[in-house]
Amino acid sequence: MTSVMGLLEEREAAARVRMEEVRAEAERILAELASAEAVLERRVIARMELAEALAAPADAPVAPAAVAGTEPTARRKTPVAGSVVAHWHPGALVDTLAVDYRRIVELVQSDVVGSEGISAGEIADRLGLEMVPAKIEGVRSKARRLAERGWLTRAATGRFMPRQSTATAVPAASRPGGPGGGS
DSSP: OOOHHHHHEEEEHHHHHHHHHHHHHHHEEEEHHHHHHHHHHHHHHHHHHHHHHHHHOTTTTOOOOHTTOOOOOOOOOOOOOOOOOOHHHHHHHGGOOOOHHHHHHHHHHOOTTTOOOBBEEEEEEETTTOOHHHHHHHHHHHHHHHHTTOOOOOOOOOOEOTTTSSSOOOOGGGGGTTTTOOO
């Protein structure tokens, strides 16, 4: 007859063997994940480098025809999905952004001026995206990139607001305390 202590020791040994098997599998999966992440990172960098190389540099030399006084026909570049987000500068137009980024900037700018900003989840909801973590994180990533490039402002709370110079001013009549505001 087997003792109770012996049964417990056998179960403990079996649990240790199973734990080691699972740990080995986890290490294999983590190594595979690291490899897949490295491949993804290389491909993202390659795409960004290609987009940057194909984009006309801002400090490109003036074309000889423009110097001679003749105006060449102007072609306007249209942004493509996945293109590099340019840094904001005075005179920069939202139209230069890819559609996804443009929609985020326009949505944040249309939000109530003076509010505490808008969260990534609220942006995703207003864009009509499915409210799942992957979609919300995608919007958060794009909004952060826009904030890093100066198109938006990111509060310490993680909420996004329009950049001060791109926010549309609220007419004085619609502000409390302004002309016609009462009290």
